[in-house]
Amino acid sequence: NAGVTQTPKFQVLKTGQSMTLQCAQDMNHEYMSWYRQDPGMGLRLIHYSVGAGITDQGEVPNGYNVSRSTTEDFPLRLLSAAPSQTSVYFCASSPRPGTSTYEQYFGPGTRLTVT
């Protein structure tokens, strides 16, 4: 049982480049989320999904796109990278509310640097 996996672990981009951060979970969780973590700012929600085909914006969605074509995968796309997107990105999944275990499970993170 791999849990939540993220690739790549590290990435360096030049300003203006695009890339996709991959996230997959094998727990059949309906909910998935992307967060960014910056020093002194905790975790900020970028986008989230409550099921395949359904996504919504979090508190800092600008510059990022997501899609959810399957239950397992929730990729995060940076369309035109900017230095302000230098951060550590975490993907998380959880069962829907009302289930017995309610917490989020986190991936190991992707450290992104934009120069």
Next chain:
Amino acid sequence: GNSVTQMEGPVTLSEEAFLTINCTYTATGYPSLFWYVQYPGEGLQLLLKATKADDKGSNKGFEATYRKETTSFHLEKGSVQVSDSAVYFCALRGSSASKIIFGSGTRLSIRP
């Protein structure tokens, strides 16, 4: 809207000291409350949780009690170890919410 406020760090203690990290919340209804821990270079792991008022979550010697009257969920440990050095996040999830709201995190350092 829902929010979580936790004690600012960093917190530095000596080994075997008593630890308290304060967390208060604002939420409608009856949220579930969590403490997550992040060790250096890793993702967040669930440390403990409580899903209703007066519940006590506990794990690895850490405890937190869901206090609805004071809207608090303070994290405590009676005797900390160097291996407890990490960043601790308080979080809540509303009863029908799709999102978890995190506090800003408290960095804890334990001196041998």
